[in-house]
Amino acid sequence: MTKNSPSSSHIHLHILTFLLLSLVFHGSTQRNDPDQEQSILLSLKQHWSNPSSLSHWTPSSDHCTWPEIACTDGSVTSIAIINGSITETIPPSICDLKNLSYIDLQWNFIPGFFPTVLYNCSKLEYLDLTQNYLVGTIPDDINRLSPRLQYLNLAANNFTGDIPASIGSLSSLVTLQLVANLFNGSFPPEIGNLSNLEMLDLSYNPFAPQAIPASFTKLKKLRNLWMTEASLIQEIPDDIGNMSALEFLDLSVNYLSGDIPDSLFLLKNLSILFLYKNRLSGPIPQRVEALKLQVLDLSNNTLTGPIPDDFGNLTSMTGLALFFNQLSGEVPVSIGRLPQLVDIRLYSNNLSGELPPDLGRYSMLRAFEVSSNQFAGELPKYLCANKVLLGVIAFENKLKGDLPDSLADCNSLRIVRVHDNQLSGKIPDGLWTSINLTTLMLSNNLFAGKLPGSVGSQLSLLELMNNQFSGPIPASISSWERLTVFRASNNSLSGVIPQELTALPLLSTVLLDGNQLYGPLPSTIISWKSLTTLNLSRNQLSGEIPASLGLLPDLVYLDLSGNQFSGQIPAELGRLRLTSLNLSSNRLSGRVPGEFENGAFDSSFLNNPGLCSNTRSLGISPCRAESRKPDKHSSKFIAAVSSIAAVAFLVAVLYTIYVCRSYRKRKHASESTWKLTSFQKLNFTEANILSGLIENNLIGRGGSGEVYRVPVNRSGEYVAVKRIWDNVRLDHKLEKEFLAEVEILGRIRHSNIVKLLCCIASESSKLLVYEYMENRSLDKWLHWKKRPHSISSSVHYVVLDWPKRLQIAIGAAHGLCYMHHHCSSPIIHRDVKPSNILLDSVFNAKIADFGLARMLIKNGEPDTMSVVAGSFGYMAPEYAQTRRVNEKIDVYSFGVILLELITGKEAHNGDESSSLAEWVWRHVKEGKPIVDALDEDIKEPLYLEEINTVLKLGLICTSTFPSSRPAMKDVLQILLRCSQRLPTGEKTKRNEYDVTPLLHNSKPDRSLESDDSVFTSI
Structure with a gap:
């Protein structure tokens, strides 16, 4: 036995070695066998339905x-398949790739719940499932993911409920991003256990109100903390200063209250701090050691006290935003010497004293916004010393003296708003002619001098009201070609109104009231095709009122009162659709035109002794009775008309018989025969279209059919094909919609209405072929955060800022205005909503989907529809209740879209008891700040005033009573004026660009108690 023992041990050792080597070899083969791994990948492709990517x-x-x-x-x-059109779940086989450590499947269409199959990926370190269709709650056992996991990104899905506490057990996590989901529960304090965490992003989730857990302050390695719009309440933890690595902190748009902790400004590495739009109060901490701070935004709070002197030591500071607070005292002089400062916004506070004199001297200052304070002294003289300044926004202060010389040579300037101060002197010549200047607002000051011979080529809005300008209006004003708004009321302008003023083609508003102008008005108006408002009252103008005023297509407000006009009122004025007319206190004579003999103009003609009218409400003398001779030709005329009508009826009967016979013949034709009817010049055939109706080209389904994106040639051109139905037995309702769309789109042409190229029809199927709109519908862009994959995978998402939104609104308004006012028979759409507003590659808007549209009723025809059609939230109340149809139902729907563009909210949230229009009305009536209602993507202060105007317009458009809503023609003009301005809009005590006078005569919506006071907080 002893002899054999070594031999037996030797054998056992060989067996053990063989087994170990076999295990190692087997494991190595399982991991590294190329054929096996390729088979796994090909099975993944097959599971994902072989996407073209x-x-x-x-x-x-x-x-x-x-x-x-x-x-x-x-x-x-x-594995990194980004934007790969994956529409299926993640299969368990993915974890058969034993060395897989990195999975990136962002921007796909992966459905279902959180993929727990990934628990089996034992080496997983990186997981990104951003922008998919995942739903439900994050599982409570998510800690079963690999303990190696360092990066977890589930942003822009549809997860709900709570974030489970077990997520705090993934101890290797460095990055955790759960932004833009639908979490409506809580986030756990256990996140504070993730000691390696460097980035935490929980923004844009509707969490239940919750304080920032104290445990979060234990995250000593955390560099980025982003919790914007996360329903945070209570105070910021005092010991937030323990988070020593913090570089980026964004707690904006929440309900945080109390003081800002002193320790926050002691963080040595802090470079970005956003606390805007909270309920923070008290003073800003006066001790500031965060010397790396670059951007600080504490706006939209109720902070009090002074701006810390230590801010003058923040030499890395590029942006300082403290607007919409209650700060007081003087601005530290040292802030003007910060070498990196490019953006300072202090407006709407109680700041006083002189502005730092060196602002703009040592830095590339671009934005200077200090309006609505109590600043005194002069404007800093170096504002544009470095020639990059974009705007001077200093209105509503107590500033004195001349405008700075540096503005005379500042070609970067776009906007100057210094109205409502005590500034004086002459306007520098170089400012008048600044090449990029679009907006110059100088009203309510003490400026003097004459109007210039020339202005900058981009100037569109000029306000000079209530100053001391004198001299004539120069004849060279015809060169001010881009001018749209010219307000110069209450100055000392003299001389005649030159013919050249009427040559400005874009001019929409002219206010020259309260001056010393004299002589007759130009008898011929050259180019005032866009003019909506003309006020020449309280001058010394004389002669007859030119009949050419009655030819201005868009004029709605006319005031010539307080002059010396004589003669009769031109009959041509009766052609205008005036909402306000004032010809009082002149020397006019004769009878008032019949169009004005109603209560709407009861004060329009007073103090004209020679005028008469038989309408008592006008308050002027009655006219003598006039005898009328009977019309000798009336009976002959009636007989002729009757004869023509009889002939027309006979022709119609014969034509009907012919059509019916033709229909019977066609009915027997083969069902496989396609007929193409072209409405445009085509570069494709029906074969190109029919061959493209395949599943891979399907881009949408709706109630009336499917929509395909079909290539028509090799150069990359596409068309959109709408298949209305595909069954042998034709649905009567769909057929009516098809015929309506063909009838309307086939005969109208407008750049803001989607172009119908052709119709292809057979007995069993109807195809409409449109121009293809690259950016699909407004709905998909406006609500992408709630429906992240509404944006096409082929389209790169960009933020819809305010200029883009206003551009879209104007395009849609152009289309509706054309339908209502410029078609031979006005067209009502009846289903105006964001999904029916399509956007091309540069976001030009076009009205689409005319399946519910109808021609406006003619005299004698019923004005109601047998069936209510449309979309909840956009449907005018009188239409839903009475089925009454007129243009005002489209105006209501468009008003909802305006509110949607401004708030970012959907017209309804599945709750048919309330609507967006009602929500905004309540918000306004309760006196809440309008800025609280705005979509976060458009809270740029530069545009707040224009947004306010459009919000008011949206509210008036959604008035309960149709008579209170404006016409689309007037809506378009207001939007165009906003577009021409696009100035830096701050909160103002009164809105200089209200919707008056265009809508000044709108009847109040008594059901909502709406009147001018409703808008005072806007």
């Missing part, structure tokens, strides 16, 4: 060379 995944190629795959030592370690 993975067409290069073929057995004949090396999978490690595929762009989406990365290998280490021949084994797959990474």
Whole structure:
């Protein structure tokens, strides 16, 4: 036995060695066998329905060379399929790739719940499932993910409920991003246990109100904390200063209250701090050691006290925003010497004293906004010393003296708003002619001098009201070609009104009342095709009122009162759709035109002794009775009309018989026969279209059919094809919609109405072929955060800022205005909503989907519809209740869209008891700040005033009573004026650009107790 023992041990040792080597070899083969890994990847492709983005995944190629795959030592370690049109779930087989450590499947269409199959990926370190269709709650056992996991990003999905406490057990996490989901529960304090965490992003989630957990302050390695719009309440933890690595902190748009902790400004590495739009109060901490601070935004709070002197030591500071607070005292002089400062916004506070004199001297200052304070002294003289200043916004202060010389040579300037001060002197010539200046607002000051001979080529808005300007209006004013608004009331302008003023083609508003102008008005008006408002009252103008005023297509407000006009009122004025007319206190004579003999003009003609009218409400003398001779030709005329009508009826009967016979013949034709009816010049055939109606080209489904994106040539041109139905037995309702769309789109042409190229029809199917709109519908862009994959995977998302939104609103208004006012028979759309506003590649808007549209009723026809059609939230109340149809139902729907563009909210949230219009009305009536209602993407202060105007317009458009709503023609003019201005809009005590006078005569909406006072807080 002893002899054999070594031999037996030796054998056992060989067996053990063999087994170990076999295990190692077997494991190595399982991980590194290229054929096996390629088979797994090909099975993934098959599971994902072979998306076109993975067409290069073929057995004949090396999978490690595929762009989406990365290998280490021949084994797959990474899968990154971004924007790959994956529409299926993640299968368990993905974890058969034993060395897989990196998974990035963002911007796809992956459905279902959180993929717990990934628990089996034992080496997973990086997981990104951003922008998919994942729903439900994050599982309570999410800590079963690999303990190696360092990066977890589930942003822009549809997760709800609570974030589970177990997520705090993923101890290796460095990045955790759960932004833009639908979490409506809580986030756990256990996140504070993630000691390696460097980035935490919980923004844009409707959490239940919750304080910032004290445990979060234990995250000593955390560099970025982003919790915007996360329903945070109570105070910021005092010991937030313990988070020593913090560089980026965004707690904006929440309900935080109390003081700002002193320790926050002691963080040595802090560079970005956003606390705007909270309920923070008390003073700003006076001790500031965060010397790396670059951007500080504490706006929209109720902070009090002075601006800290230590802010003058923040030499890295580029942006300082403290607007909409209650700060007081003087601005530290040292802030004007900060070398990196490019943006300072202090408006709407109680700041006083002189502004730092060196502002703009040592830095590339671009934005200077200090309006609505109590500043005294002069404007800083170096504001544009470095020639990059974009705007001077200093209105509503107590500033004195001349405008700074540096503005005379500042070609970067776009906007100057210094109205409502005590400034004086002459306007520098260089400012008048600044090449990029669009807006110059100088009203309510003590400026003097004459109007210039020339202005900058971009100037569109000029306000000079209530100053001391004198001299004539120069004849060279015809060169001010881009001018749209010219307000110069209450000055000392003299001389005649030159003919050249009427040559400005874009001019929409002229206010020259309260001056010393004399002589007759130009008898011929050259180019005032856009003029909506003309006020020449309280001058010394004389002669007859030119009949040419009655030819101005858009004029709605006319005031010539307090002059010396004589003669009769031109009959042509009766053609105008005036909402306000004042011809009082002149020397006019004769009878008032019949169009004005109603109560709407009861004060329009007073103090004209020679005028008469038989309408008592006008308050002028009655006219003598006039005898009228009977019309000798009336009976002959009636007989002729009757004869023509009889002939027309006979022709109609014969034509009907012919059509019916033709229909019977066509009915027997083969069902496979297609007929193409063209409305435009085409570069494709019906064969191109029919061959493209395949599943891969399907881009949408709706109640009336499917929509395809079909290529029509090799140069990359596409068309959109709407298949109305595809069944042998035709649905009567769909057929009516089809015929309506063909009838309307086939005969109208407008750049803001989607172009119908042709119709292709057979007995069993109807196809409408449109121009293809690259950016799909407004609905998909406006609500992408709630429906992140509403944006096409082929389209790169960009933020819809205010200029883009206003551009879209104007485009849609142009289309509706054309339908209502410029078609031979006005057209009512009846279903105006964001999904029916399509956007091309540069976001030009076009009205689409005319399936519910109808021609406006003619005299004698019923004005109601047998069935209510439309979309909840956009449907005018009288239409839903009475089925009464007129243009005002489209105006109501468009008003809802305006409110949607401004608030970012949907017209309804599945709750049919309330609507967006009602929500905004309540918000206004309760006196809440309008800025609280704005979409976060458009809270740029530069545009607040224009947004206020459009919000008012949206409210008036959604008035309960149709008579209170404006016409689309007037709506368009207001939007165009906002577009021409686009100035830096701050909160003002009164809105200089109200919707008056265009809508001044709108009847109040008594059901909502709406009157001018409703808008005082806007």
